[in-house]
Amino acid sequence: MTEADPQIADNSLVVLIGPAGAGKSTLANTWSASQVLSLDALRETVSDDAGDQAATNDAVAALHLLLEARMRRRRFTVVDATNVTRAARKPLVEAAKRHGMLPIALLVPTPATVCVKRQSGRDTNRSVPKHVVLEQHQNMVTSAGTLKKEGFHDVVFAESLHRLLPLLKRISTARRSDPTPADGDLLLVRRVFGDAILPLWQWKPGSDIAEGDRVAEIRLGQQYLTLTLRPNVGGLGESGFEVQVPCPQDDDCTGRAWVPVTGVTCLFRALSGELDGDDGIFCTVHGLTPGDEADEPDGLQAETTEAVC
Ligand SMILES: Nc1ncnc2c1ncn2[C@@H]1O[C@H](COP(=O)(O)OP(=O)(O)O)[C@@H](O)[C@H]1O
Ligand SMILES: [Mg+2]
Ligand SMILES: [Zn+2]
16 A cells, blocks of 8 residues: 555556646655656656647657556556546556556546636646636546546545655655765755755865855866855855856956855856946956946946945
């Protein structure tokens, strides 16, 4: 049996059924990622756009192929798609039965008004039109009575499940197996810039380019950024990072200019050159770049003494 849900055996194929916005993917996320076949994810895999309806046929073909491979191995699987029509469900039930797995219909009967309302919070490419959501909802309601006849071993309602505990267990296991850096400063790096930056991060021991403060590099191939860790930023007792940018006044200047950074977006802006020439960048040779007050309509920059990303 899967953890806390006696209704769902380990040899199940769970077929989620519900309109867009019902909460299917949220529920699917309580199982391991490898156990979930998501039609949206496969649409994105084949077309780079999870909402590209023209990619649906290819995504469905991919889903069926992957499902067959999992059923042959008798692996517990969840199909995350609307599955509100009998035609969509038929090949899923058949794949399960071919391999002696139990097809389980998992209904997510969220009220239509809620499903429609939830579309407005989505990116435009993922937002499903109201009339489509209402039609999906109607199809789900109509389907509910025929699922057993279609060959489903069992029909389960989302609200009867106990999925919070397995979700927390999975997340906590994932966190425990995170490699916790021994170096306390790497914890700060992770907090400010996120996990993806950690493998690229190198402290530069013995560097004196930052007035004695620690220096680090983020490098991937030919591209890199140089950073320094400033203790006690603004006298507040908190440490903060600054990134090195070119001198705003002279391309050939050998001085160093630093800009405080608060996150990975700042790193992107620094490397793409967006921060270059910002008013208020301090160069160790040229000093502070004077803000051009005549060009500033609101005069805001004139009050800024330090450039901030
Ligand atoms: N049980 C829930 N309670 C409150 N909001 C939820 C719940 N399940 C999902 N949602 C929210 O509804 C929206 C749609 O959920 P999602 O899982 O993406 O739906 P679907 O995959 O069925 O289209 C998301 O913003 C999600 O945060
Ligand atoms: Mg979804
Ligand atoms: Zn300079």
